[in-house]
Amino acid sequence: MKIRSPIVSVLGHVDHGKTTLLDYIRGSTIAAKEAGGITQHIGATEIPNDTIENICGDFISKLAIKDLIPGLFFIDTPGHAAFTSLRKRGGALADLAVLILDVNDGFKPQTYEALNILKMYRTPFIVVANKIDRLFGWEVHEGASFRETFSNQAKSVQQDLDNKIYEIVGELHKEGFQSERFDRVSNFASQISIIPISARTGEGVIEVLAMLLGLAQEYLTEQLEIDENAPAKGTVLEIKEETGLGVTLDAIIYDGVLRTNDEIALMLSSEDVLVTKIRSILRPLPLEEMRDSKKKFRKLDEVVAAAGIKVAAPHLDDVVSGSPLRVLSEDTDVEQEILNEIDNI
Numbered sequence: 001m002k003i004r005s006p007i008v009s010v011l012g013h014v015d016h017g018k019t020t021l022l023d024y025i026r027g028s029t030i031a032a033k034e035a036g037g038i039t040q041h042i043g044a045t046e047i048p049n050d051t052i053e054n055i056c057g058d059f060i061s062k063l064a065i066k067d068l069i070p071g072l073f074f075i076d077t078p079g080h081a082a083f084t085s086l087r088k089r090g091g092a093l094a095d096l097a098v099l100i101l102d103v104n105d106g107f108k109p110q111t112y113e114a115l116n117i118l119k120m121y122r123t124p125f126i127v128v129a130n131k132i133d134r135l136f137g138w139e140v141h142e143g144a145s146f147r148e149t150f151s152n153q154a155k156s157v158q159q160d161l162d163n164k165i166y167e168i169v170g171e172l173h174k175e176g177f178q179s180e181r182f183d184r185v186s187n188f189a190s191q192i193s194i195i196p197i198s199a200r201t202g203e204g205v206i207e208v209l210a211m212l213l214g215l216a217q218e219y220l221t222e223q224l225e226i227d228e229n230a231p232a233k234g235t236v237l238e239i240k241e242e243t244g245l246g247v248t249l250d251a252i253i254y255d256g257v258l259r260t261n262d263e264i265a266l267m268l269s270s271e272d273v274l275v276t277k278i279r280s281i282l283r284p285l286p287l288e289e290m291r292d293s294k295k296k297f298r299k300l301d302e303v304v305a306a307a308g309i310k311v312a313a314p315h316l317d318d319v320v321s322g323s324p325l326r327v328l329s330e331d332t333d334v335e336q337e338i339l340n341e342i343d344n345i
């Protein structure tokens, strides 16, 4: 048995800062390079624990968060109205979620839509109130914890932020959720934590990472236990033509092990099940965004969950995005499992 990284989906309205938050954590600049500044695909990035510890300093050890969870596996989703199905796919995969909003903008149509996806799948989540650096009079403390930077703001700025947080608390209440600023939460099982941050300056990001690790450790370890020898289970994100590889699929593996030459079952757009054999498995390096790193893939003979991978195999052309991916095994009727799972999406 192994504990895998929790899959953490980042959801929210367009331009509220999902990709920028992940950029800060990865030390990358993907948001700035996107066409029109808009995310149009689901992204995936593994953040190992040592990266989280580097960002958090001694904050994690102070909170008694152990090395139980190997890291966080982030899914970036598009916020633009056109991408409902991608948001659903990102939401369905998540063990945990970050609902991000621009603190100056508040709830917007896709914020509600994201919240409904989280309700539908009963995904535990935190709320991130982003762009605090844009509050009038805010004094930036690059990379500081929220507690530290907040205590160094003028009284009027603190009050302004708290008013905005209470508007968010009010909106969440209307939607059926109890919430509080994270440092005033008394019961993490019944109240949603709201963490004010700036994805641009990194203020508060420490608490976001610590909270995600803490929640995963406290509430999710059973669900994150995987059998490293079991046939893999995963979800297809996208079908893509890649030079030199032909038609490939990007997938998230959330259970078991996947090996080259494994026979896998997938769903076709005709709703038939395709069985094909894996020719190669490619995996991006940790901290690399899957959709962005053609050159930085490693070819592997096998991969254990959780992992974001690219798979080359024959006949992938008509596989549907969102399809389950299952390794064929003798003791289960994989074809029937796939059909059942499709019914549940």
Ligand code: GTP
Binding pocket: 012, 013, 014, 015, 016, 017, 018, 019, 020, 021, 031, 037, 038, 039, 040, 077, 078, 079, 080, 130, 131, 132, 133, 134, 197, 198, 199, 200, 201
């Ligand atoms: P979509 O994926 O298209 O839905 O957008 P997104 O939620 O990923 O937002 P993105 O990261 O693309 O950020 C949108 C804009 O807001 C960019 O210009 C960012 O630089 C800016 N931005 C994001 N976070 C912050 C922040 O904390 N402070 C400030 N000042 N700007 C931010």
Ligand code: MG
Binding pocket: 018, 019, 020, 031, 038, 039, 076, 077, 078, 079
């Ligand atoms: Mg984005």
Ligand code: NA
Binding pocket: 014, 015, 016, 037, 038, 039
């Ligand atoms: Na954007």
